[in-house]
Amino acid sequence: MKYLLLTLISAMLLSVSWPTYGVPFFIFFALVPLLMMEHGISKFSQYKRKSWMVFGLSYLCFIIWNIVTTGWLYGSKNPDGSHSLLAVLFPVLINSLLYSLVFQCYHWYKNAQGTYWGLAFFVAIWMSFEKFHLNWELTWPWLNLGNVFSDYPKIIQWYDTLGATGGSFWILLINVLIFYTVRIWEAGRKRKSLIINSLIIVLLIGFPMIISLVKYNQFNEKPIGEVNVLMLQPDLNPYGEKYSKDSITILKELLALAENNSKGKIDYYIAPETAIPGRGSISETAFEKSELLNNVKSFLTKYPGSVFATGISSHRYFLDKNNLPKDAYALNDRVWVESYNSAVQIIPNHKVAVYHKGKLVPGVEIFPYMNVLKPLLGDAMLNLGGTVASLGTDKERTAFSNPFNKGKFAPIICYESIYGEFTTEYVKKGANFLAIMTNDSWWGVTEGHKQLLSYAKLRAIETRREIARAANSGISAHINAKGEILEDTFYGDKTALFAKINLYDGETFYVRSGDFLSRISMFSLGFLLFYFLIKWFQAKTQKKKN
Numbered sequence: 001m002k003y004l005l006l007t008l009i010s011a012m013l014l015s016v017s018w019p020t021y022g023v024p025f026f027i028f029f030a031l032v033p034l035l036m037m038e039h040g041i042s043k044f045s046q047y048k049r050k051s052w053m054v055f056g057l058s059y060l061c062f063i064i065w066n067i068v069t070t071g072w073l074y075g076s077k078n079p080d081g082s083h084s085l086l087a088v089l090f091p092v093l094i095n096s097l098l099y100s101l102v103f104q105c106y107h108w109y110k111n112a113q114g115t116y117w118g119l120a121f122f123v124a125i126w127m128s129f130e131k132f133h134l135n136w137e138l139t140w141p142w143l144n145l146g147n148v149f150s151d152y153p154k155i156i157q158w159y160d161t162l163g164a165t166g167g168s169f170w171i172l173l174i175n176v177l178i179f180y181t182v183r184i185w186e187a188g189r190k191r192k193s194l195i196i197n198s199l200i201i202v203l204l205i206g207f208p209m210i211i212s213l214v215k216y217n218q219f220n221e222k223p224i225g226e227v228n229v230l231m232l233q234p235d236l237n238p239y240g241e242k243y244s245k246d247s248i249t250i251l252k253e254l255l256a257l258a259e260n261n262s263k264g265k266i267d268y269y270i271a272p273e274t275a276i277p278g279r280g281s282i283s284e285t286a287f288e289k290s291e292l293l294n295n296v297k298s299f300l301t302k303y304p305g306s307v308f309a310t311g312i313s314s315h316r317y318f319l320d321k322n323n324l325p326k327d328a329y330a331l332n333d334r335v336w337v338e339s340y341n342s343a344v345q346i347i348p349n350h351k352v353a354v355y356h357k358g359k360l361v362p363g364v365e366i367f368p369y370m371n372v373l374k375p376l377l378g379d380a381m382l383n384l385g386g387t388v389a390s391l392g393t394d395k396e397r398t399a400f401s402n403p404f405n406k407g408k409f410a411p412i413i414c415y416e417s418i419y420g421e422f423t424t425e426y427v428k429k430g431a432n433f434l435a436i437m438t439n440d441s442w443w444g445v446t447e448g449h450k451q452l453l454s455y456a457k458l459r460a461i462e463t464r465r466e467i468a469r470a471a472n473s474g475i476s477a478h479i480n481a482k483g484e485i486l487e488d489t490f491y492g493d494k495t496a497l498f499a500k501i502n503l504y505d506g507e508t509f510y511v512r513s514g515d516f517l518s519r520i521s522m523f524s525l526g527f528l529l530f531y532f533l534i535k536w537f538q539a540k541t542q543k544k545k546n
Helices: 002-016 024-028 032-044 050-075 085-113 115-133 145-149 159-188 191-217 247-260 284-289 291-300 370-377 414-418 420-428 447-463 509-513 516-545
Strands: 225-233 268-270 307-318 336-346 353-356 408-413 433-439 467-472 477-479 485-488 495-503
Touching (some): 002 024, 002 050, 024 145, 024 159, 032 159, 050 085, 085 115, 085 516, 115 159, 115 516, 159 191, 159 420, 159 447, 159 509, 159 516, 225 247, 247 291, 247 495, 268 433, 268 467, 284 307, 291 307, 307 433, 408 414, 408 420, 414 433, 414 447, 420 447, 420 509, 433 447, 433 495, 447 467, 447 477, 447 485, 447 509, 467 495, 477 495, 485 495
Parallel strands (some): 225 268, 225 467, 268 307, 408 433, 433 467
Antiparallel strands (some): 225 495, 307 336, 336 353, 467 477
């Protein structure tokens, strides 16, 4: 009962720490009860299958955490209008399992090497897992620990140096030190050690916050210019209206929204992810002949010097069977097609510039590890309307420039805004502000769209770029380079948001170095495993000699 209670306390602390409803300071000791549970079972319990007990309880903890923080995924619906149970079950069960396996590896290593080496291993393997979770095809970094402070930008201004992964390291280090302090106290009841360790913990929590507040108050980056941006929020129902309405009608309503809110000079109109064409997609080989895109160009002739950027569904045809991209699928025996979730920049008398979304949502936009999983799962892609196939991606990021002003924006599409180091690639391409085009209305009025908006603040701090966020149904927002929301809209409104966006051209340490703490952790993990193998080999050799 004691170990179950410790597990539930950890689950509760992890859950109540999370944005956008929680108090993140609980995260500094949220893992301590779980570490105490593992230590108690390993050292003092009489269970025959201790490893199974540790695994089962940790899995319970992580399932509760995942359900409370990401249970809003149940808001996703099938084309028939029913809730998509698979959309929530798969990420919750699999993500919880992965965290439990990480914790189980810590349990095994600690029992083999002792508490001190085990705690170092715990930090290294958790950090390595978070990095891995950012890059594989089943990527789901929603619960990476460094995200927890996204609603408190004033105390994480140092993310411009270490990024959100630095926040994860900070949180893990504090949890380990608190657990270590508790264990020292339980073992020796030495007040001096308790006081010293407690002071160290307080300093490690407080010092980064003090640095952050100083950076916040002394922020004096000089913009190289300013652009006027109108973010369009059409409030198009993604399940029914988007696929039943005529594409011309959808575009007319979007352009009417732009025209009705065009007061004064507008440098950029930014529309949400897949704002057009509705059902189907636009052929990239016929962009210049597309009636929809040419209607946008005609609209822009009334606003000289303006640029229109929007998310679209697009595709490209291929006729050579021997030279197909990996995600192309056959239309017939002679024609193959690859579909994309794209962003385009439209300017009169210029070719349409296009970027293909690089981070795809597992199970919705990509069939993860298709060659391995498809024979086992069959056609398990989630059908939320539209194309049910793995989409193509761009290998490199793109920044869209224009001939009218200094603006050069990063066309970040929805899910991509969760990824810190990934976003820095846009800045390295010269982006001086970030444009997030997103459709958060898949989940209804839940925490999902609020959390995704909140995570965008982390990208602003890491890159020191202002953000213009255009969201279908909301929340559209203007976020400054300190991660503060200056203006936003209400969810569910059909509206537009005007903002004066400052342009910045410097590169932060994080932009230049990326997740280097994660890479150090991966190196440390390799060293710790190598050290274990050396000791195991030496012990085995010594045993043979004896």
